[in-house]
Amino acid sequence: xxxxxxxxxxxxxPGGTVTLTCASSTGAVTSGSYPNWFQQKPGQPPTTxxxxxxxxxxxxxxxxxxxxxxxxxxxxxxxxxxxxxxxxFCLLYYGERHLWVFGGGTKLxxx
Amino acid sequence: xxxxxxxxxxxxxxxxxxxxxxAASGFTFSSYxxxxxxxxxxxxxxxxxxxxxDGIETHYGDSVTGRFTISRDHATSSLxxxxxxxxxxxxAVYYCARGTNDAPGxxxxxxxxxxxxxx
Numbered sequence: 001x002x003x004x005x006x007x008x009x010x011x012x013x014p015g016g017t018v019t020l021t022c023a024s025s026t027g028a029v030t031s032g033s034y035p036n037w038f039q040q041k042p043g044q045p046p047t048t049x050x051x052x053x054x055x056x057x058x059x060x061x062x063x064x065x066x067x068x069x070x071x072x073x074x075x076x077x078x079x080x081x082x083x084x085x086x087x088x089f090c091l092l093y094y095g096e097r098h099l100w101v102f103g104g105g106t107k108l109x110x111x
Numbered sequence: 112x113x114x115x116x117x118x119x120x121x122x123x124x125x126x127x128x129x130x131x132x133x134a135a136s137g138f139t140f141s142s143y144x145x146x147x148x149x150x151x152x153x154x155x156x157x158x159x160x161x162x163x164x165d166g167i168e169t170h171y172g173d174s175v176t177g178r179f180t181i182s183r184d185h186a187t188s189s190l191x192x193x194x195x196x197x198x199x200x201x202x203a204v205y206y207c208a209r210g211t212n213d214a215p216g217x218x219x220x221x222x223x224x225x226x227x228x229x230x
Binding site: 001034036038040045046047048051052055057089091093098099100101102103104105 | 146148155156157158161170172173206211214215216217218219220221222223
């Protein structure tokens with residue numbers, strides 16, 4: 001069973017920088033995994049932040065960036081705002097099986 | 112403005128069937144991959160499956176393969192999820208989502224519809 005792993009929780013101070021990661025049980029995450037990142041606040045549907053590793057949507061705040069880091073996909077928030085407190089999910093593509101798999105999510109606390 | 116509106120969620124008994132719909136507007140529906148994603152109460156997101164623009168190629172997550180079927184109707188810009196042999200663990204909010212146009216991924220989400228499977 002393919003599994004995607006994220007940090008269960010992270011805490012960051014307002015104005016600080018934090019990096020969330022997304023690892024695959026099958027090996028290194030590459031650009032061919034087309035990592036996507038989503039933000040979800042309680043009681044709301046997810047919103048999409050990043051697609052295909054590092055591409056932003058028009059509505060994605062500039063402080064969010066995506067990359068590959070040490071064999072994982074990464075989402076970095078620079079200059080964290082209180083409204084960034086949310087759960088963040090990554091999504092990876094497994095092309096051989098035409099399958100998408102979400103990570104378990106990272107609950108980010110801004111404190 | 113992209114709009115995705117799901118409907119059809121209900122309370123159903125284990126072993127039963129249900130069909131969810133998603134009405135799409137604000138974009139050329141026939142030009143995009145479409146996905147279904149679900150979220151069990153208090154849990155994370157789970158990819159259910161997707162369907163290509165041609166309405167023929169479909170793919171499913173391991174937990175629903177053989178029980179769920181995705182289809183689409185370009186005439187009405189509608190996406191469907193037929194769910195058979197429902198289990199208690201299928202209880203979730205089901206989201207309709209649009210695929211990204213220029214690279215694999217998801218860019219827009221509906222508000223979701225709740226499916227509860229219980230006796």
